[in-house]
Amino acid sequence: MKFVEKLLKISSKNDSLLCVGLDTDLNKIPKLLLEKKDPIFEFNKKIIDVTFDLVCAYKPNMAFYEAHGSKGWESLEKTCKYIPQNIPIIIDAKRGDIGNTAKMYAQTFFEKLKADGITLSPYMGQDAVLPFLEYKDKCAFILCLTSNVGAEDFQFLESQGESLYIKVAKKVISWNKDKNCGLVVGATAAEQLKKIREIAADLPILIPGIGAQGGDLKMAVKFGTDRYGNLAIINSSRSILYASNGEDFALKAREEAKKLKKEINLYREK
């Protein structure tokens, strides 16, 4: 099944565009979990248990797992296995390397971890992305416009009358022959998101920057969704995961996810 099809299915079943970012940080999870053998997995398990009927995807952030070396990898593997098979897993890895190396990464994320999508950096161009595109049922999400201050440094540079991020969006569309490309666009850039969605009418767009980063949710939903009110994957991590750090953390995470899902749907034009 194509990634987009899988996404639309669960999105419709759960009536949701919400993606929960699994940026699981040992310093922020409830103390009571630290006694467990694998606190990161235990935490993720609880978060998944209380959100699986509210989301359209999960997005584990590689940095938080790599920080714990081989133990972190085990937590990530267990987490990916635990996520229900009908919910897409997008690994936030922002990789980008030449053919040979990219091929290894693609194998790792798509075959070993059985992820459905991955985030990639565009800087090295097409041959850094191609090995991922050989997996026709997966999805490569290319960084287009990011939600951080540093986005100004290069992404807005004008070339031949177009900003670099627009060039990136157009290139990605030209790589999308098998309908397995997506874009990453920060929620903090509403006007630009609108422009990108106009160009990339049929691509899934992963939108981080909601919540802790202060992006405007209404604009993100309005401009990020396609003409059917779909294909925007609106990510929130910290505001859900750490809604509480007490015993009620799972309950509070569910409440927060429910609230956010509802708010997103309020702005959706279906």
Add this chain to the structure above:
Amino acid sequence: MKFVEKLLKISSKNDSLLCVGLDTDLNKIPKLLLEKKDPIFEFNKKIIDVTFDLVCAYKPNMAFYEAHGSKGWESLEKTCKYIPQNIPIIIDAKRGDIGNTAKMYAQTFFEKLKADGITLSPYMGQDAVLPFLEYKDKCAFILCLTSNVGAEDFQFLESQGESLYIKVAKKVISWNKDKNCGLVVGATAAEQLKKIREIAADLPILIPGIGAQGGDLKMAVKFGTDRYGNLAIINSSRSILYASNGEDFALKAREEAKKLKKEINLYREK
């Protein structure tokens, strides 16, 4: 000790600009090692044993370790520990993410693995690099011009009369207040390498693309080194690691490394 100082010290001691890339691939290492408990580490150990007096740095490529999940991490950790402390370790990870995540990566690579340098993608701009620059004795090598075909897609785009890769080089120089920035420039682009070295007179430049990728060694050395014939880190991976896949693999790897080191020095203006 500053990274550049450490690099110059070992470079002078071993009279070498050669970096051995540890792209260790289970499919390519001698079959006789596959019976060992940790074949990747056993292979690296042997390679290090026969090259530590010939190199100025080692560059493990993350993809090859991540491909084996938690076991791969263990091999990498053991490899980093085994490399003599006076030889810089540059992790080829090509990461690039926002502040919070970048901070986690910096901790992982600089504190946990005790690497001396890391390769980073410039696309997300300064705040994706800053957390690495807080480590004043380490080095962040930013992708400037890469050795693959896809480099054409974005790196050569002209903006305000300058190519993107020149913009990147100039930005990196402005970030180099603590002398802990470097650049990555492929050996396949001699003319551009010359231009970059003229701008970045004092930065270490990591130069992959020698050997299997067919870059011109003479040009890479001539244009990549600084005015004292230093600060170019010329990487070769496959041509050394897999010089033989028989029992004599270590011997052949040493011969190949020695030959390459000598050839590099032939072109060096000291």
